[in-house]
Amino acid sequence: MIxxxxxxxxxxxxxxxxxxxxxxxxxxVREYLKDPLSEDELTSLLQKLNMSPIELVRTEEKIWKEEYRDRDLSDKELIRVMVENPKLIQRPVVEKEGAAIVGRPSSNIERLLS
Structure with a gap:
């Protein structure tokens, strides 16, 4: 399932x-702001993306700049921050059969589907 x-x-x-x-x-379609990911789901998604948590964070968001940018957070803490503030997760993310990509640019999605 995609x-x-x-x-x-x-x-x-x-x-x-x-x-x-x-x-x-x-x-x-999972609207992750209405249906947030759990810590386990986000951890699994990061593994499929082959990304560290900080790579998935939208570092230009106001909440990141005001509350987290200057803190030294562990991967586990970053995951918790994204679960509590799903707006900080890069978008869109597309998952398919054990693999996932950030769909920016949209050609990434096309590559995942082929």
Missing amino acids: IIYHNPRCSKSREGVKVLEASGKDFK
Whole structure:
């Protein structure tokens, strides 16, 4: 099953949904701001992305700059911060059969689907 972790207010995320729709493949949309990931789910997703937690953080978000930027956080703490503040997670993320990518640019999604 293909899953897109989606924020409908984000143009890049909406573009990702369009790429999936155009592919003709079945997929599920998870609006992660309404249905946040658990620590275990985010840890698993990071493994599939082959990324460290800090690589998935949107470091330009106001909450990051004001509350976390100058702190020395462990990977576990970063995961907890993203679970508590899902707005900090890069978007969109697309997951398929044990692999995942950040869909920026949207051509990343096309590569994952092929």
